[in-house]
Amino acid sequence: MKKSQIAWMSCLLVLGTALFCAWAGQDAFVYDDHGKRDPVWPLVSSTGSIINYDKEFQAGDLKIEGIILGVNGQNLAVINGQIVKKGDLLGSLAIAEIGKNMVILKQGEQTFELKLNKEE
Numbered sequence: 001m002k003k004s005q006i007a008w009m010s011c012l013l014v015l016g017t018a019l020f021c022a023w024a025g026q027d028a029f030v031y032d033d034h035g036k037r038d039p040v041w042p043l044v045s046s047t048g049s050i051i052n053y054d055k056e057f058q059a060g061d062l063k064i065e066g067i068i069l070g071v072n073g074q075n076l077a078v079i080n081g082q083i084v085k086k087g088d089l090l091g092s093l094a095i096a097e098i099g100k101n102m103v104i105l106k107q108g109e110q111t112f113e114l115k116l117n118k119e120e
Helices: 003-026
Strands: 064-068 076-079 082-085 093-098 102-107 110-115
Touching (some): 064 102, 076 093, 082 093
Antiparallel strands (some): 064 076, 076 082, 102 110
16 A cells, blocks of 8 residues: 555544544433432542432431441441431431430431331
């Protein structure tokens, strides 16, 4: 092949690539999260606490699904499918205390108590 043919083919290849990229960029992909957390967002903060992206919780919306009693009062609770510990946030509600059968939540000056419903 001659140098002029190689140069001409290279030019066409570059032009074709540029046109393809311009065409492909017109229909940019937009992720539809269907109301769920974006899967690339982290689940745990740098301090080790669970990050909750849902900001609009009401105390009445929350249900304790289980409590795990830990050593030295380091208890965990499962609330609405999320594992939480003292100090974690569920929206604007802070976990103030986790006891044997209840969880105390605080929102500003207000205090809410969630009780564990035992199945019979």
